[in-house]
Amino acid sequence: MRIGILTGGGDCPGLNAVIRAVVRKGVGEHGDDIIGFRDGWRGVMEADSVPLDLAAVRGLLPRGGTVLGTSRTNPYALDDGADRILAALDRLGIDGLVPIGGEDTLGVAGRLADAGVRVVGVPKTIDNDLDATDYTFGFDTAVGVAMEAIDRLHTTGDSHHRALVVEVMGRHAGWIALHAGMAGGANVILIPEHPFDVDAVVRHVEHRFASGFSPIIVVSEGAQATDGDLVLATGQKDAFGHVRLGGMGPALAALIEERTGRESRAVVLGHVQRGGTPSPFDRVLATRFGLAAVDALHAGETGVMVALRGTDIVRVPLSVATAKLKLVPPERYAEAEVFFG
Ligand code: F6P
Numbered sequence: 001m002r003i004g005i006l007t008g009g010g011d012c013p014g015l016n017a018v019i020r021a022v023v024r025k026g027v028g029e030h031g032d033d034i035i036g037f038r039d040g041w042r043g044v045m046e047a048d049s050v051p052l053d054l055a056a057v058r059g060l061l062p063r064g065g066t067v068l069g070t071s072r073t074n075p076y077a078l079d080d081g082a083d084r085i086l087a088a089l090d091r092l093g094i095d096g097l098v099p100i101g102g103e104d105t106l107g108v109a110g111r112l113a114d115a116g117v118r119v120v121g122v123p124k125t126i127d128n129d130l131d132a133t134d135y136t137f138g139f140d141t142a143v144g145v146a147m148e149a150i151d152r153l154h155t156t157g158d159s160h161h162r163a164l165v166v167e168v169m170g171r172h173a174g175w176i177a178l179h180a181g182m183a184g185g186a187n188v189i190l191i192p193e194h195p196f197d198v199d200a201v202v203r204h205v206e207h208r209f210a211s212g213f214s215p216i217i218v219v220s221e222g223a224q225a226t227d228g229d230l231v232l233a234t235g236q237k238d239a240f241g242h243v244r245l246g247g248m249g250p251a252l253a254a255l256i257e258e259r260t261g262r263e264s265r266a267v268v269l270g271h272v273q274r275g276g277t278p279s280p281f282d283r284v285l286a287t288r289f290g291l292a293a294v295d296a297l298h299a300g301e302t303g304v305m306v307a308l309r310g311t312d313i314v315r316v317p318l319s320v321a322t323a324k325l326k327l328v329p330p331e332r333y334a335e336a337e338v339f340f341g
Contacts, residue, residue: 001026002033003297004094005052007066008040008073008105012126012138013278014286015066018100020057021290027054030298035092040101041108042073045081047088061283064276074239075108082115089117096297098290100124102136103322104240106305110318113303120296121305121318122289126274129173132321133307137286142169142273143179149269150184150216157214163205163256163264165217167249169273171242174220174328176273181218182336188215189336190252192222193328201252202259207341209262219252221245246270288313 003026007015019036026032034052037043050056050068060067075081089097096118099109102125113119123130126142146168157164166186170176174191181189187208190196201217208215222245224231233247249266257264278286285308292306292313304315 001095002093003096003098004035004037005098006037006040006044007068007070008099008101010274011065011070012124012274013064013141013276014137014282015100015124016060016063017278017283017286018122018290020060021287022098022294023052023054023057025291025294036068039069039071040073041075042071044088045075045084047092062277072238072240076111077239098122098293102130106318107322110322113318118302120293120301122293123305123307127170127173128175129325130321131324131326132316135308137282140281141279142176144279145273146176146180146269147183150180150186153216153267157216161214163215163262165219165249165253165266167219167221167266167268170220170222171245172222173325177218177220178328178332178336186216186218188217188340190219190223191328192220194333195224195226198225198255204341205256205260219248221248223248
């Protein structure tokens with residue numbers, strides 16, 4: 001079989017581990033030819049590809065980012081994007097495609113499957129917001145990075161008697177904020193799914209100072225106040241129409257300082273959450289996803305995504321996985337609220 005593989009959307013730790021697993025299983029067990037496309041759907045549209053043999057994937061397991069490069073190219077935002085993809089796949093003799101991505105990349109994958117391309121998707125995103133899988137790889141690493149930052153901020157915050165606001169990624173889902181905040185013992189966690197009351201945040205901050213310690217407030221980039229608008233650093237949008245988030249951390253720190261009279265600073269973790277080596281959990285999950293994607297293609301599947309259910313890797317329709325985002329349910333947020341203040 002001749003299998004094409006691509007990585008689309010924001011990079012995340014574990015992408016190279018999937019690429020390695022696809023090649024090791026495809027070449028090693030089935031004698032497949034594996035072709036890597038550069039920079040997501042752009043590379044497929046332009047037939048910009050590189051052969052991936054066993055030597056090409058040596059040493060990839062712990063390496064962050066993606067050796068194939070990535071982009072947020074949306075072929076369906078172009079008049080002839082899908083036709084160019086079909087023509088390129090035909091010209092290169094690709095029998096099956098393994099797109100590794102989040103809701104956008106896999107949304108394109110689903111449409112291509114409907115157009116007759118044999119596609120098995122692999123879910124990735126640090127945001128953990130893809131539905132139909134318990135976890136995406138990349139999330140655990142991002143949470144680890146954010147938790148370590150929070151641990152460090154506790155000691156410097158206490159020393160200077162300041163409030164520290166930590167802005168984390170996650171777009172419209174609060175999973176990173178929730179898990180990093182719980183793991184790091186944050187005093188307030190603010191997520192997009194639960195608009196926050198500024199007065200309540202101020203009360204928690206003052207309560208924490210009154211106990212002799214300094215508060216750490218973890219805020220998701222997509223969180224917003226009940227009576228406010230989304231804070232945006234820029235008005236820019238990507239090819240899938242997503243607005244670029246960012247700026248809530250500094251805005252909230254300024255508000256807390258104004259309302260409490262206590263010095264408040266913001267730390268925006270940004271892309272540091274996406275870079276570097278994957279955690280053990282993400283290495284194993286990414287590897288199992290890659291193996292399962294090759295199995296699914298050889299089983300004749302198409303229009304599916306490999307997914308984690310409990311400890312099993314299963315196949316779910318791409319249409320189900322991309323129909324809606326997986327958001328933090330209220331009961332999970334209620335667990336975190338026990339520790340506020
Ligand atoms: O989807 C992953 C993610 O890191 C989001 O958490 C964040 O909003 C977005 O990508 C940032 O994208 P970019 O790196 O293109 O600005």
